[in-house]
Each structure stands twice: as C-alpha cells, then as structure tokens.
Amino acid sequence: MGKVGIVGYGCHLPRHRIKVEEIAKVWGADAPSYKKGLMLREKSVPPPDCDTITLSVEATKNALRRAGGINTAEIGAIYIGSESHPYAVKPSGATVAEAIGATPDIHCADFEFACKAGSEAMFVCLGLVKAGEIKYGLAIGGDTSQGAPGDALEYSAAAGAAAFIMGSENLIAESIDTYSFMTDTPDFWRREYEFYPQHAGRYTGEPAYFKHTCGAAEGMMKKVGMKPADFTYAVFHQPNGKFPMRAGKMLGFTQEQMEPGWLSPTLGNTYSGASPIGLTSTLDIAKPGDTILMVSYGSGSGSDGFVWKVTDRIDEVRDKAVRTRKLLDENLIYIDYGTYAKFRHKIKKNA
C-alpha cells in the first residue's frame, strides 16, 4: 500500500457567539480573570436547529467540495466522533451518510472518547484505507457541548465540526504516521442520564491534559524522528486558549507554529471538533511540502498524534470551500445570556 491521507477537508461553525463578559455578568464572576486566566474571549453557540448531525453534514459538504467530485457511493466508512450525539440510541452517522448519498454500502459507527472522539474517527479511517478495505473513509469530529450553568466549563463549551475524507489518491495531505497515548485518568466525565459533565478542577491540567498531550506529541515525534523545529505547524487540543499554547511551548514549539490552528480564544472548546477544526484552519494557509503535527486530547484520558505532509494539491482546493477563519471571524451574531439559555435548553419549560 502506498500513501494514504486527506483527500478533502471542511469545517462548519454556527454564526452565533456569546462573550465571556455576558456569561460572567449572570454569575457575578470576574470576566477579566477568566479572559486572562483561560485566554478566552467568546465562544460559538449552536442555534436550536443546529446539532452535531447538522454541523457534520455541512462540514462534510465542504470536505466534498475540496475532494473534487468524488462519488459519495464510494465512501466505505463514516465515523463521527462526538460527546453530543443528538440521540442516546440512533447513530448520527446514518443521517449524515443518508444526507450525502453514501448509503447503503458503508460501515458506520459513532465514536465517543470525550474530546478525542473526532481524531479517533480520523485514525480508524486512515487505517481502513491503508489496509485496502475501503476506497474513501469519512471522519468527522463535532460537538455542541454543554457546560453546567455557572461552571468554569460554561465559558468554553462551544460548537463546531470538521470533516475529512481519507483516501489514497489525490491527497491534500499525506499521513506520515500516527501514534496514540492513553491511560485511565478520571479528570472529566458524564454519567448516563446526566445533562452536564463533571470535572476534577485543577486535576484536569498536569496529570490529564498536559501529560497526555505532551506524551502523545513526544511519542509521535520520536516515532518519525522529528523535532519541533522540523514542523511548519502544530495543532493541539484546545479546551481553552491557554492550555494548547502552554503545552506547545513546553514541547518546544513557537507561537508562530501554533497560531494558524489556535482558534479557541474566540471559538471556545469544540470538544471532538477542536484539534480537527484547528487542522482545517492550518491547511487553509499551508503550502505544499509543509509538515503539521496534530495532537488531540480526550478526558479519561488519551491523545492521538498525527504527522501530516501537505501536497501540491492544497493550492488547487483550499478555496473550493469556505475557509475556517472566515467562519470564525466574519458575520457573527452576538447573543445575550437569555437567548443562549433558551438556545441551549437551560430553561425548563413544558414540552
């Protein structure tokens, strides 16, 4: 088997945003300390008619635009990673596959691993293409995550999705190698029937996010024999603005290497979408020959590492669909906390 990698990529974000000040005002919290401490200014909010399935369909349409007219019937697998699948029982992937005309010759599963589920979908699709089992695999990371009202997570839990069509021909970025790093670490969880997740406060930092993100990044670089200076860009999971910058600098990456994929200050944490969306905005500005390190993180805990090498085809395809930064920065609709509470079903009302 020859090269495998990304044939098409796309992102979709809701246009609605809420500012940190607007949330802090309601809970009597100090907005400047959240903004400075977590490096967060605002986050995306899905309107009531947007969910992980709809974001996934729109991200996939953008990936198909960049994939250059592939036959969707040839997509042999669809995996959506999310911790906010709209149904507890009924696959999100089935609806997305139906919406793009990829049924019925297709394998489908919904993945879950806190914020790492999207990169798992990418990992498995690459493996199946590499094994020759499928021609194309569709991997999606997307979420419309909820933080409990007043909790620190409420300032970051956001919505967005990224989709990647993996294949072995007409690559935009070749997958050089992958590496995974995982232990049982109880930093964040949500029990069945519970609406909001719980987290272990400061414990979510050093023994959880940093240990696994850095462990996967170091293991990945060792496996391919590369060091931070050998990469053009690096993208890390971004639960807030601060963590990915700090992890990257601990590893020896510069702010310039991380800037294109560092979206969390104005996007928030898109959970399973976070590092995949960061990869889309990095590909949007990458040049042929550039190398990108991507490391996800999911509580519980684990990280998937990827090394991508961008091909000449990037110049042909990057503007066949909307760029991620455009969706992040332009034509935003700012909402107040009341609208946000209604949109996110935080207000109990009659059905």
Next chain:
Amino acid sequence: MYSARDWREYPRRYRLEAGKCKKCGKILFPARLICPKCGAREFETEMLPDTGKVLTFTVIRTAPSQFTDIAPYAIAIAELTNGVKLTAQLVDCDVNTVKVGMEVRIEFRRVQTDAYSGILSYGYKFVPKWY
C-alpha cells in the same frame, strides 16, 4: 411527526432530490409521477442547487409549539439558480433585515423536534448567503 413519514421524505428533504422530466426537461420538486407540463411519466433524479434569491416571504411571530425557540422567523419562497421555487424557513437572521431579492443558501438543519423523547426530523432551511 411519524418516523415512517419522515423517512419517506429523506430523498427530497436530505438531498434535495428533484424529478427532471425526460421529455420536456421540467424540474419538479417534490418529484411527481406525471409531468404537469407535458404529461410524460419518465423522470430522472436531479439535485437542486443550494443557492437562490428570496421571491417573497412572511414573518411568523406566533409560532407553533415546536418552533417557539426560534421565533420570530421568516418563511420564504426562494427561486433557486435553476429556476425551481422552494419554500423553507429562513433562519440565522433578524427578521427585520429580510428582503425580497436577498441571496440565500440552503443548509441542513433540524426542522422539527418531537417534544423531549420523539424523533428528530432533519431537512433544509434557508440562511443568508454571506460568502
């Protein structure tokens, strides 16, 4: 919404599949069995384009119970780039900014939510075309 009825409408609601008359070329959405223009009965499937312009609209301020979360919202008839006229909700915009002639894009959205435990129905809505 019964799940079986929802399911029967997937081709048009999920993929915007229209019927194109093999004899006269008229595009019908939703697809029909007999062409109203020439009476022919053979069609081929064609996907509708995903952009158009608002021909007319109305604003719903007192919404049915399943749409109260998004009220007020506009219902628009848009002429798509291939001439087909389509009716759908127009969302993601202030209803006071909706105008005849404004450009819209079709997005995949949740179109109906059956209370807290029923089926989720998906389909198309219009949003302002801003890029």
